[in-house]
Amino acid sequence: MDKTFKPAEIEKRWYAHWEESGYFAPGGSGDPYCIMIPPPNVTGSLHMGHGFQQTLMDALIRYHRMLGNDTLWQVGTDHAGIATQMVVERQLEAEGRDRHELGREAFIERVWQWKGESGGNITRQLRRLGTSPDWSRERFTMDEGLSRAVQEVFIRLYREGLIYRGQRLVNWDPSLHTAISDLEVIAEEEQGHLWHFRYPLSDGSGHLTVATTRPETMLGDAAIAVHPEDERYAQLVGKTVDLPLVGRQLPIVADDYVDRDFGTGCVKITPAHDFNDYALGQRHGLPLINILNADATLSDAVPEFYRGLDRFTARERVVADLEQLGLLEKVEDHTLKVPRGDRSGVVIEPWLTPQWYVDAKKLAAPAIEAVESGAIAFVPKQWENTYFSWMRDLQDWCISRQLWWGHRIPAWYDPEGNVYVGEDEASVRAEHGLSDNLPLHRDEDVLDTWFSSALWTFSTLGWPEDTPELARYHPTSVLVTGFDIIFFWVARMIMMTLHFRGEVPFHTVYVHGLVRDSEGQKMSKSKGNVLDPIDLIDGIDLEDLVAKRTAGMMQPRLAEKIEKATRQHYPEGISAYGTDALRFTFYSLASTGRDIKFDLGRIEGYRNFCNKLWNAARYVLMNAEGEDCGQDPEAPVSYHLVDRWIRSRLQETIGEVHRALDNYRFDLAAQVLYDFVWNEYCDWYLELSKVALRDPTGDDAARRGTRQTLVQVLESVLRLLHPFMPFITEESWQSVAPLVGVRGATIMRQPYPEVDPSSVDKAASAELEWLKIIVLGVRNIRGEMNVAPGKTVDALLRNGTENDKKRLLDNQTFLMQLARLGSIRFLADGESAPAAATALAGDLEIFVPLAGLIDREAELGRLTRELNRIEGELKRLRGKLDNPGFVAKAPAEVVEREREKLAAQEQAQARLEAQRQALEDM
RNA sequence: AGGACCAUAGCUCAGUUGGUUAGAGCGCUACCUUGACAUGGUAGAGGUCGCCAGUUCGAAUCUGGCUGGUCCUACCA
Numbered sequence: 001m002d003k004t005f006k007p008a009e010i011e012k013r014w015y016a017h018w019e020e021s022g023y024f025a026p027g028g029s030g031d032p033y034c035i036m037i038p039p040p041n042v043t044g045s046l047h048m049g050h051g052f053q054q055t056l057m058d059a060l061i062r063y064h065r066m067l068g069n070d071t072l073w074q075v076g077t078d079h080a081g082i083a084t085q086m087v088v089e090r091q092l093e094a095e096g097r098d099r100h101e102l103g104r105e106a107f108i109e110r111v112w113q114w115k116g117e118s119g120g121n122i123t124r125q126l127r128r129l130g131t132s133p134d135w136s137r138e139r140f141t142m143d144e145g146l147s148r149a150v151q152e153v154f155i156r157l158y159r160e161g162l163i164y165r166g167q168r169l170v171n172w173d174p175s176l177h178t179a180i181s182d183l184e185v186i187a188e189e190e191q192g193h194l195w196h197f198r199y200p201l202s203d204g205s206g207h208l209t210v211a212t213t214r215p216e217t218m219l220g221d222a223a224i225a226v227h228p229e230d231e232r233y234a235q236l237v238g239k240t241v242d243l244p245l246v247g248r249q250l251p252i253v254a255d256d257y258v259d260r261d262f263g264t265g266c267v268k269i270t271p272a273h274d275f276n277d278y279a280l281g282q283r284h285g286l287p288l289i290n291i292l293n294a295d296a297t298l299s300d301a302v303p304e305f306y307r308g309l310d311r312f313t314a315r316e317r318v319v320a321d322l323e324q325l326g327l328l329e330k331v332e333d334h335t336l337k338v339p340r341g342d343r344s345g346v347v348i349e350p351w352l353t354p355q356w357y358v359d360a361k362k363l364a365a366p367a368i369e370a371v372e373s374g375a376i377a378f379v380p381k382q383w384e385n386t387y388f389s390w391m392r393d394l395q396d397w398c399i400s401r402q403l404w405w406g407h408r409i410p411a412w413y414d415p416e417g418n419v420y421v422g423e424d425e426a427s428v429r430a431e432h433g434l435s436d437n438l439p440l441h442r443d444e445d446v447l448d449t450w451f452s453s454a455l456w457t458f459s460t461l462g463w464p465e466d467t468p469e470l471a472r473y474h475p476t477s478v479l480v481t482g483f484d485i486i487f488f489w490v491a492r493m494i495m496m497t498l499h500f501r502g503e504v505p506f507h508t509v510y511v512h513g514l515v516r517d518s519e520g521q522k523m524s525k526s527k528g529n530v531l532d533p534i535d536l537i538d539g540i541d542l543e544d545l546v547a548k549r550t551a552g553m554m555q556p557r558l559a560e561k562i563e564k565a566t567r568q569h570y571p572e573g574i575s576a577y578g579t580d581a582l583r584f585t586f587y588s589l590a591s592t593g594r595d596i597k598f599d600l601g602r603i604e605g606y607r608n609f610c611n612k613l614w615n616a617a618r619y620v621l622m623n624a625e626g627e628d629c630g631q632d633p634e635a636p637v638s639y640h641l642v643d644r645w646i647r648s649r650l651q652e653t654i655g656e657v658h659r660a661l662d663n664y665r666f667d668l669a670a671q672v673l674y675d676f677v678w679n680e681y682c683d684w685y686l687e688l689s690k691v692a693l694r695d696p697t698g699d700d701a702a703r704r705g706t707r708q709t710l711v712q713v714l715e716s717v718l719r720l721l722h723p724f725m726p727f728i729t730e731e732s733w734q735s736v737a738p739l740v741g742v743r744g745a746t747i748m749r750q751p752y753p754e755v756d757p758s759s760v761d762k763a764a765s766a767e768l769e770w771l772k773i774i775v776l777g778v779r780n781i782r783g784e785m786n787v788a789p790g791k792t793v794d795a796l797l798r799n800g801t802e803n804d805k806k807r808l809l810d811n812q813t814f815l816m817q818l819a820r821l822g823s824i825r826f827l828a829d830g831e832s833a834p835a836a837a838t839a840l841a842g843d844l845e846i847f848v849p850l851a852g853l854i855d856r857e858a859e860l861g862r863l864t865r866e867l868n869r870i871e872g873e874l875k876r877l878r879g880k881l882d883n884p885g886f887v888a889k890a891p892a893e894v895v896e897r898e899r900e901k902l903a904a905q906e907q908a909q910a911r912l913e914a915q916r917q918a919l920e921d922m
Numbered sequence: 923a924g925g926a927c928c929a930u931a932g933c934u935c936a937g938u939u940g941g942u943u944a945g946a947g948c949g950c951u952a953c954c955u956u957g958a959c960a961u962g963g964u965a966g967a968g969g970u971c972g973c974c975a976g977u978u979c980g981a982a983u984c985u986g987g988c989u990g991g992u993c994c995u996a997c998c999a
Contacts, residue, residue: 001958003959004961005961187997210999211999212999213998213999214999225999257998258998261998262998263998263999266999267998267999268999277999336998337997382926382927385925386925386926386994386995389925389994390994390995393995393996483994518933588935588947591936593928594926594928594992594993595992595993597934597935598934599934599948601934601947602947602948605961607961608961609947609961612958612962614961615958615959615961616958617958618958619958620958622958659938663938667936668936668938671946671947674946675946679946682958682959683963686958690957776965779964779965780966782964782965783953783965786953789953789956789964790954869943872943873943876943880941880980884979885978886979886980888979889979889980890980897941898941
C-alpha cells in the first residue's frame with residue numbers, strides 16, 4: 001500500500017468492475033426502495049448542483065442497498081426542447097444554414113445525431129462521481145416508450161376536457177419564436193424611462209396625459225382607464241380621446257385596477273400586449289389590437305409608416321413623432337422590471353396566439369390533498385408552504401411550444417379549422433368518419449419538455465403498459481431535488497401521477513440547497529465562478545482553468561475580469577482531490593440550509609480525511625496480516641478495556657449514522673463518522689493498540705482480542721462509510737474483510753452495520769475517560785511548560801479512591817506510553833508532594849514534579865489562570881443555587897447536577913489553591 | 923406590496939423536545955520528521971450566540987419588535 005491515498009487509479013478500476021458485474025441493478029429480497037433521478041438536460045454537462053444532488057441520491061441508494069432493500073435507481077435525461085434546439089441551430093448557423101432550409105424532418109434527424117454524439121457526456125460524468133444507478137434501464141424523454149406515454153396522457157386529458165386550445169396572451173420569446181412558461185421568464189430591475197404623452201380629447205376640450213414605459217405599444221391602445229372614484233377625471237368617463245399617430249378614438253373607461261397615485265392617474269390600455277390590460281379589456285369589451293409579428297416587428301395593424309420596424313426602433317420613432325407633434329410632455333428616468341427569457345435573454349412580449357393549455361386547477365385539488373394528508377411529505381417540512389402557496393394560485397399551464405424538437409402534439413385540423421385529437425391521422429379519420437380526401441394537417445407545435453418530465457416516475461417504468469416494475473417500484477420512495485423546481489416539476493409530477501395512477505409519485509420529497517461559490521454567489525458562466533466537479537476530482541492547472549472559464553466569452557472585458565479573479569482565487573490551479581473527498585464534502589455541507597457555500601478549504605480537509613482512513617487501514621494491515629486475528633472461533637479471545645471501549649463507541653456511532661441518514665441529515669452522518677474515525681479510532685484506539693500489542697505481560701488471547709478489534713472495527717467503519725466514500729472503502733475493504741473472516745466480491749453488497757447492544761459497555765467508557773483525563777492532564781502540563789516531546793516526566797498521584805488505584809494498576813502501561821511518563825505511582829501515606837505542576841482528574845490529584853524541567857513561575861501562572869476560570873464557574877453555579885426559584889421549581893435531578901458541579905469545582909479550587917500556596921512558599 | 927428563510931469563533935457551519943464549561947472543520951500561535959499518516963502529531967489562543975424587550979427558576983434554543991442579508995411570489999402603466 002502507498003503511503004498516501006491515490007484515488008485516480010482505484011476509482012476507474014472499481015467503477016468499471018461494479019458496472020460490469022451488474023451490482024447496480026435491483027436485487028435483494030427486502031422491501032423495494034426506489035429513487036427516480038431528476039433527469040438532467042441532455043445538452044448539459046455536470047455542474048456542482050448535479051454533483052451534489054447525485055451524491056446525495058447515491059448515498060441513499062447505497063445505504064438502502066446495504067440494508068437489503070430491493071433498490072432501483074432509475075436514471076435518464078430529458079430532451080430539453082428549447083436548449084437542445086438552440087444548440088443544434090447554432091451548429092447550423094456556423095455552417096451558414098438554418099433549420100428552415102433543412103426542413104423539419106432533416107432537422108430532427110440532425111438533433112438525434114447530435115444527441116448520439118454528445119448526449120452521453122453527462123452520464124459519463126455521473127459515472128465519475130461513483131454513482132450507482134441501474135444504467136441498464138436508462139431512459140430518455142424522447143424514447144419511444146416515453147413518447148407513447150406522453151401521447152396517451154395528452155389524448156386522455158383532451159378527452160376528459162382537461163386539455164383545451166385557446167387564444168390568449170402568452171409569454172412570447174421573439175428570438176426563439178415560441179411561447180415559454182411564466183417560470184422561464186426572469187424579471188429583473190433595469191433602468192428605463194417613463195414617457196408622458198398627451199392624448200387630445202375628441203371634443204377638443206383639452207387633453208389627458210398618460211405615462212408609459214413602452215411607447216411603441218400606444219399604436220395598439222384600445223382605451224384610457226381612470227379610477228372610478230378619481231374626481232379629477234370623473235366627468236371624462238364615457239368621452240373619448242383621439243389616439244395620436246393612429247387617429248383611432250379611444251373610450252375613457254373607469255376601472256379600479258388604476259392606481260390614482262401613480263403617474264397622472266390615467267392609464268393607456270393595450271389589451272393585446274399587457275397581461276393586466278388584457279384582463280381590463282375583457283371587463284370592458286375592448287378590442288384586441290395585435291401590433292406585433294412573431295419576431296416583434298410591427299404588424300399591419302399599425303399605420304403604414306411603422307410597419308415592419310423592430311419594436312425598439314419603433315419606440316424611438318413613436319417618441320420622436322409625438323415630440324414633433326408637441327405631445328411629449330416629459331421623460332423621466334424610471335426603474336422597472338424587464339421580463340427576459342432565461343434561455344435567450346431577450347425581452348419577452350405578452351403576445352396573442354393560439355396555444356394548448358392544461359386545466360391545472362382541476363388537477364391541483366387532489367395534489368394539494370396528498371401533501372395535506374401526509375401521503376407526500378417534504379423534508380425539510382417548511383417547503384410544504386412553498387408548495388401550497390403555488391398550488392393555491394395555480395394558472396392554467398400552457399403546454400405548447402413553437403419548436404420542432406419535442407413531442408409533436410397529436411392534433412389534426414381540417415380546412416375549416418376543426419380540431420381532431422388522436423393517435424395518428426388514420427385513427428382520427430376513422431374515429432370521426434372523415435373521408436380520405438378531406439385534407440388534414442397536423443399541429444406544428446410540440447409539448448413543453450416539463451409535460452413529459454411530469455410523467456417521469458411512471459413512464460420510465462413502462463406505463464401505459466402494466467409492467468411488473470410499475471407494480472413493484474411505484475410509488476417511489478423519495479424524490480431528491482432542489483427547491484428551485486418545486487413548481488416546475490415536483491408539483492406537476494404530483495398532479496399528473498395522481499390523475500393517471502391514482503397514487504402519489506413518491507412518499508417523500510427531500511429538498512436540498514443550491515450550491516454557490518465560497519462567497520455565496522450563484523455559480524454562472526457569465527460570472528466565471530463555475531466549478532466543474534470533475535476538475536475537483538482530477539485537478540486542473542491554472543492555465544486550463546482560465547481557458548475553460550473564459551471560453552466562448554462574447555465580451556472581452558468580462559473575460560479579462562474573470563481571468564483576473566480566477567488567477568487570484570486559484571493561483572496554483574485546483575489540485576486533484578478525488579471523488580471520495582468531493583463526495584464527503586458534499587455530505588458535510590448538506591445541512592438544512594438553502595445555500596450551500598462551496599469552499600475549497602473544506603474539500604482539502606476531507607481529502608486529508610481520506611488519507612487518514614487510508615493510513616489507519618495501512619496500520620491495521622501491517623499489524624494484522626499474517627497474524628492471528630481471532631478468525632478461528634475456537635481460539636480463546638479476551639478483550640482489554642481499550643477494545644471494549646472502542647467497540648462500545650462504535651455502537652453509538654452506528655446508531656447515530658442510522659438516525660442521521662433516516663432523517664436525511666447527511667451532514668450529521670458525515671460529522672459523526674469523521675469524528676469517530678479520526679478523534680477516537682485513530683487518535684486514541686490505534687495508539688492504545690500499539691501499547692496493547694507490544695505489552696510483554698499480555699497473553700495471546702488478549703493480543704488476539706486487540707487484533708480482532710482492530711480489524712473488526714475498521715471493517716465496520718468501512719461499511720459505514722461506504723455509501724459516502726465508495727472507492728476508498730471498497731479498496732480497503734478487499735484487504736481487511738478476509739481478516740474478519742468475510743469474503744465478498746464487493747463491499748457494495750455487504751450488510752450495513754446495525755447496532756449490537758451487547759457490545760455497549762458503559763463501564764469501559766467511564767474507565768477510558770479516566771485514562772484520557774490523566775493523559776490529557778499530563779500532556780497539558782508538558783505542552784504549556786514546553787517540555788521537549790522526547791523527554792519523559794514522572795507523575796505522582798494523590799487522593800485517589802480504591803477504584804483509582806485499581807485503574808492505575810490495570811492501565812499503567814497505557815498511561816506511561818501515551819503521556820510519555822518515566823514513572824507513575826501513588827504517593828505513600830504521609831509522603832508529601834514535591835514542588836510540582838498539578839492536574840486534576842476529579843478527586844484524583846496528579847503531580848508532575850518540577851525537578852529541573854518545569855518552571856515554577858510558569859506553573860504559578862498556569863494555576864492562576866485555572867483558578868480564575870474556576871472562580872467564574874463558582875460564581876455562576878452559586879448564583880444559580882442561591883436562587884430560591886431555581887431550587888424550588890427546577891427538576892430535582894437538574895438541581896442535584898448543579899450541586900455536584902459546585903462541589904466538584906469547590907474541591908478543585910481548594911486543591912489548586914493549596915498547590916499554589918505550596919509553590920509560593922518554596 | 924405580500925411571504926419565506928437566515929444572522930453562533932477570522933472563514934464555512936453543527937447545536938435534537940429550553941438545563942453543555944456553546945462544539946466541529948479550515949485558518950491562526952508554539953513545539954515536534956516518534957515505526958500508519960507532515961494530506962501528520964501534541965498543546966494552545968479565539969465567541970456578552972445580530973440588537974431590544976418579553977415568557978420562564980433558567981433562553982443560542984420559545985414569543986414580539988427592530989436592524990442587516992438572501993430568496994420567492996405578485997407587480998404601478
